[in-house]
Amino acid sequence: MNRLNDKVAIVTGASSGIGRATAKLLAAEGAKVVVGARRQAELDALVEEIEAAGGEAVAVAGDVRLEDYQKSLVANAVARYGKLDIAFNNAGTLGEAGPSTTVSEAGFADTLAINLTASFLAAKHQIGEMAKDGGGSIIFTSTFVGYSFAFPGVAAYAASKSGLIGLTQALAAEFGPQNVRVNAILPGAVDTDMYRGMNDTEVKQAFVTGLHALKRVATPEEVARSVLYLASDDASFVTGTASLVDGGISITRS
Numbered sequence: 001m002n003r004l005n006d007k008v009a010i011v012t013g014a015s016s017g018i019g020r021a022t023a024k025l026l027a028a029e030g031a032k033v034v035v036g037a038r039r040q041a042e043l044d045a046l047v048e049e050i051e052a053a054g055g056e057a058v059a060v061a062g063d064v065r066l067e068d069y070q071k072s073l074v075a076n077a078v079a080r081y082g083k084l085d086i087a088f089n090n091a092g093t094l095g096e097a098g099p100s101t102t103v104s105e106a107g108f109a110d111t112l113a114i115n116l117t118a119s120f121l122a123a124k125h126q127i128g129e130m131a132k133d134g135g136g137s138i139i140f141t142s143t144f145v146g147y148s149f150a151f152p153g154v155a156a157y158a159a160s161k162s163g164l165i166g167l168t169q170a171l172a173a174e175f176g177p178q179n180v181r182v183n184a185i186l187p188g189a190v191d192t193d194m195y196r197g198m199n200d201t202e203v204k205q206a207f208v209t210g211l212h213a214l215k216r217v218a219t220p221e222e223v224a225r226s227v228l229y230l231a232s233d234d235a236s237f238v239t240g241t242a243s244l245v246d247g248g249i250s251i252t253r254s
Contacts, residue, residue: 093157
């Protein structure tokens with residue numbers, strides 16, 4: 001349907017999982033996409049796939065923790081495509097896990113740097129460009145963990161991802177008058193490398209699957225469709241939300 005014709009988007013964490021699926025979907029819907037992650041080879045392969053399908057994309061590899069990298073993503077979008085309309089700040093990490101009394105200060109800080117501070121730095125430079133052209137849509141990837149449900153041993157992850165919800169609300173309130181919409185998606189379990197790393201046995205996967213009302217985990221493509229909605233004009237009156245895309249894990253007790 002090409003809901004994003006003439007739109008320009010940034011997608012971070014694009015080398016795999018939700019980010020990769022979303023970059024492909026946004027491009028298929030007509031957006032020109034700047035894809036970011038640490039791994040150049042994976043980004044180059046993604047750009048080839050997008051271009052082979054008739055889309056437009058450019059890869060910019062780097063570390064989301066660095067403000068200069070966040071600046072370069074925006075600069076590349078503007079230099080190559082003339083503007084910025086959409087940003088999916090999706091890069092993230094599970095971080096140092098285990099009993100909270102054993103988590104190192106450095107591990108906790110690094111998890112916040114990747115999951116929370118990097119998103120702030122991204123939005124800091126994205127908002128100005130969006131406002132120049134009449135507004136835009138920023139989407140963060142948070143999680144149900146630490147919002148409606150919690151697991152032991154992931155305090156850094158839960159704290160950093162919960163912080164994104166506060167950031168979402170603050171930015172939405174501050175920049176709504178410039179028509180910059182800011183929302184967060186809160187996925188349930190998604191069949192990605194991170195999910196399989198956390199749940200590396202059939203018993204663990206069965207347990208997590210059973211927590212969901214739908215009794216399955218999501219595909220990255222399913223989550224990408226929720227991002228597409230928030231990025232598109234279909235969500236023109238949606239801002240400041242923590243949007244659950246969680247298969248019912250937040251409401252299931254059986």
